[in-house]
Amino acid sequence: MHKLYISNLSEHVGEVVSVKGWLYNKRSSGKIKFIILRDGTGYLQCVYFKGNVTPEIFELADSIGQESAIEVTGTVKAEPRSPGGYELDATGLTILHETHDYPITPKEHGVEFLMDKRHLWLRSSRQVAIMKIRHRIIKAVRDFFDDRGFTLLDSPILTPSACEGTSTLFSTDYFDLGKAYLTQSGQLYAEAGALALGKVYTFGPTFRAEKSKTRRHLTEFWMVEPEVAFADLDDDMDLAEEFLEYIVQSVMKDRAEELKVLERDLTPLQKVVRPFPRISYDEAVNILHAEGVEFEWGNDFGAADETIISGKYDRPVMVHRYPSEVKAFYMKRDPENPKVALAVDVLAPEGYGEIIGGSQREDDLDLLIGRIKAHELPMEDFEWYLDLRRYGSVPHAGFGLGIERTVAWICGLEHVRETIPFARMIYRKTP
Ligand code: 4AD
Ligand code: MG
Numbered sequence: 001m002h003k004l005y006i007s008n009l010s011e012h013v014g015e016v017v018s019v020k021g022w023l024y025n026k027r028s029s030g031k032i033k034f035i036i037l038r039d040g041t042g043y044l045q046c047v048y049f050k051g052n053v054t055p056e057i058f059e060l061a062d063s064i065g066q067e068s069a070i071e072v073t074g075t076v077k078a079e080p081r082s083p084g085g086y087e088l089d090a091t092g093l094t095i096l097h098e099t100h101d102y103p104i105t106p107k108e109h110g111v112e113f114l115m116d117k118r119h120l121w122l123r124s125s126r127q128v129a130i131m132k133i134r135h136r137i138i139k140a141v142r143d144f145f146d147d148r149g150f151t152l153l154d155s156p157i158l159t160p161s162a163c164e165g166t167s168t169l170f171s172t173d174y175f176d177l178g179k180a181y182l183t184q185s186g187q188l189y190a191e192a193g194a195l196a197l198g199k200v201y202t203f204g205p206t207f208r209a210e211k212s213k214t215r216r217h218l219t220e221f222w223m224v225e226p227e228v229a230f231a232d233l234d235d236d237m238d239l240a241e242e243f244l245e246y247i248v249q250s251v252m253k254d255r256a257e258e259l260k261v262l263e264r265d266l267t268p269l270q271k272v273v274r275p276f277p278r279i280s281y282d283e284a285v286n287i288l289h290a291e292g293v294e295f296e297w298g299n300d301f302g303a304a305d306e307t308i309i310s311g312k313y314d315r316p317v318m319v320h321r322y323p324s325e326v327k328a329f330y331m332k333r334d335p336e337n338p339k340v341a342l343a344v345d346v347l348a349p350e351g352y353g354e355i356i357g358g359s360q361r362e363d364d365l366d367l368l369i370g371r372i373k374a375h376e377l378p379m380e381d382f383e384w385y386l387d388l389r390r391y392g393s394v395p396h397a398g399f400g401l402g403i404e405r406t407v408a409w410i411c412g413l414e415h416v417r418e419t420i421p422f423a424r425m426i427y428r429k430t431p
Helices: 006-012 055-063 111-116 125-146 187-197 233-254 256-261 281-290 303-310 365-374 379-390 403-411
Strands: 016-029 032-038 043-049 069-078 086-097 171-173 179-182 199-207 220-229 278-280 317-320 337-341 343-348 353-360 396-402
Touching (some): 006 016, 006 043, 006 086, 016 043, 016 086, 032 055, 032 069, 032 086, 043 055, 043 069, 055 086, 125 199, 125 220, 125 233, 125 403, 187 199, 187 220, 187 379, 187 396, 220 403, 233 256, 233 396, 233 403, 281 303, 281 317, 303 317, 303 343, 303 353, 343 403, 353 403, 365 379, 396 403
Parallel strands (some): 043 086
Antiparallel strands (some): 016 032, 032 043, 069 086, 171 179, 220 396, 343 353, 353 396
């Protein structure tokens, strides 16, 4: 007999089955005891009637502790009022591992306590729902690019140089070769890939030694980065909006149950349809000024600024052409106005801020050398990258989407710490 999961019970109505899992919750009322079993695929209410079971089992149903591993046996019944739609008219109960004093109880706990117990907290229904949505988002990311002829190109994690500025680099000693750095972004390698394969994406963990303690910053996060040869900033924005629409639709279609567990308001998600508004940095600055914010042209937007700007729209907004001084060295300057870079940030609605950063890349060798010098980056580490401008250089563009910020937005979460199984932040590297 193959193993039976709660998610498959619809195929077994009327049959006697056994299911293994953990005791999620229990309650009793006189002659009836209820056990909620969880097995990772769902929840099953098991009903023990005093008259139907031995006195030993009836007692057991009362005495076992939360998160004990158990096997329940009984007849599957359709029960629309029950979570998952089925119930077990239970006759048997076997303890596989008895547990008492499970540290996380249905009462409220502080978030630091829960983060310390993250390895157990993951079992709660809310966290299970978030992880399932995260998984669905990652599947949508892969499907989207795979279905459109992109090749997955795995970029290295140990790298010789900075990609996104030298202030957020994690370094480690690398044998006789000096320092190696944990990658901040796979982009530079994706560019090599785009010139080899046309359309590629990298997808992996990226690292930033972020000293900021905010609800959006992790030190280790997952980023997907498409890169396309013969593409400009407009193509990049077209791709980004189609991509975000696809992700949101996929989650709403396949993870409705989980969004309900999280009590996510679906109205704002339903509005995530193309076309998204596209405004220039200058227009965004005007929005801030009109709201009475003192903001100087040339600065980057803070979280509060982004909230005001995105608050003007009911769907993600694409802000393009930032001052090149605040952006990375590899971004192409706008030929029409060299003060700005052909960059785009996509700001999510509902105050979630930047979830995508992208640009058209500088494809001119001499201009790129100038940018590397201006950023005081070590030229020798970028020689290989400059080769991409020496041999068959073409316009190309790409972007990076942060998975955790996307999960936080789609799930409607306060903080990115709940969006990844084991968060790494300035004050946390355990469990
Ligand atoms: O804007 P960023 O820094 O862009 C890049 O790294 C480019 N190389 C991407 C590219 O063009 N290929 O980062 C991209 C996204 C951000 O919009 C955000 O969603 C996420 O990565 N991100 C973070 N997420 C969590 N914690 C952090 N510390 C993050 N830093 C960036
Ligand atoms: Mg950015």
